[in-house]
């Protein structure tokens with residue numbers, strides 16, 4: 029995959045933003061199953077130890093963040109006799125709970141908008157929720173094989189997300205899964221800066237593959253695209269495509 033670069037070391041996932049930034053792991057996880065080998069080089073020793081200490085502390089405080097526990101929780105939701113929308117909403121709530129567990133250790137701060145300048149992959153159901161919350165119309169987005177979505181979306185610095193207003197997310201309650209799961213366990217948000225060259229940008233994350241893959245399994249047959257494709261700034265096209 030050419031636009032998002034990850035390495036997995038235990039429960040630490042490193043994403044490389046820089047000129048290749050893309051705000052999703054959904055298509056790539058189909059291919060690598062969360063086991064992609066180290067593709068962007070390790071953190072330095074101090075960073076690595078800091079991140080490991082954070083994860084140890086977080087797991088001690090929040091045992092449900094252990095991957096087997098998370099896998100069981102996701103499986104329970106996936107197996108429910110409920111609509112896709114309902115189960116997807118349950119997974120979003122679970123994602124929020126997981127990211128809340130990471131918040132004390134995260135570099136993410138109100139007013140930081142680095143990740144709102146990444147490419148942000150969303151599906152049609154997420155677009156509909158955004159349209160309902162914002163009153164905006166959904167543009168027609170081409171049907172693409174899921175495996176080709178990531179390569180169809182531009183990497184590097186993007187125009188601000190259409191829902192970014194005064195440095196804040198104006199649709200926070202219904203923000204897409206990609207946004208919910210993004211975080212950095214670094215000391216500062218600096219590494220998320222999309223203007224950093226990829227080789228200098230190593231954003232350490234806690235890998236939450238059960239959530240990503242579970243959500244993807246529900247949304248597999250949907251139309252996917254960048255959030256700016258669904259909501260172009262000029263809003264000239266008004267044909268929504270349902271899931």
Ligand code: SF4
Nearest residue numbers: 144189191192197207
């Ligand atoms: S939906 Fe909100 S959090 Fe996600 S990229 Fe847009 S402004 Fe940022």
